Amino acid sequence: MFEQLYQSIHENVTLTDEEWKFCKNSFRPKRMLKRQFLLQEGDVCRQIAFIEKGALYSFSMDEKGTRHVMQFGFEGWWIADLHSFFTETPSTLNIEVLEDAELLLIDHKNHNKLLKEIPAYEKYQRIIMQNAYVALQQRVENALGRTAEERYCRLIERSPQFMNRVPLNLVASYLGMSPETLSRIRSNYSG
Known part of the structure; x- marks a missing residue:
């Protein structure tokens, strides 16, 4: 485990061996089975997940019980309810495992510690967030136009x-x- 995360980080920035070790130790590995929930609506999103293996998806449910898929995540991608994670408010999303998965989870405290102590990790996260924003904007443009x-x-x-x-x-x-x-x-x- 950690191969995908290492590759994702090093495609964007360079970490020293010491920084990589510190980074690696900030994540908690977790294996999940298909149909398990990483997050359920109403719970506060306490961690961001990096997908080493498998697939997950996030969705909301309307009053009729219809699923509205927001995002898919595959190997090398991140998934979370970022609004809930950053504001520490209850999530409006569910995140379900689509294929058996190996995840690397990082909580708020460790995430902020890495951002503060490793400038290259902060740059990596900025790049990831920029790319996510661009993808979201393209998705909205596609949906509307x-x-x-x-x-x-x-x-x-x-x-x-x-x-x-x-x-x-x-x-x-x-x-x-x-x-x-x-x-x-x-x-x-x-x-």
Whole structure:
């Protein structure tokens, strides 16, 4: 464990061996099984998860019990309810394990300690947050300004692993369409 985190950090910044050891010791490894919850709505998000192996997704539930998928996370990605984590308020999201997962968890205290004591780690987190913001902005633009077909095409062009690793009903929810609409689009899509 820690290979993906090491690679993710060192693709963006350089840590000394001593800084890497300090960083590594700030995380707690956790294995989770498919369908377990890392976070449930109403709980405060106490830790950010880095995904070493497996897949997770975050979603909200409406009053009818419909899942609205917000984010997927695969190897080398981070997942959390950042609003809940930073404000220490109850989460409006659930985070569920989609595939058996190996996670590296960091709590608020250790996260802040790393940010303060290792400038390269702070730079890494800034880069990760910038990239997440850009991805979120693109997702909103897609949702507001694209047809269902265009949203589907962009998703499989940018992230083909979705179709192999994520159930179609969750892909449909993520794209803001019904499973029937997604099925129709997929049958007409020639790639």
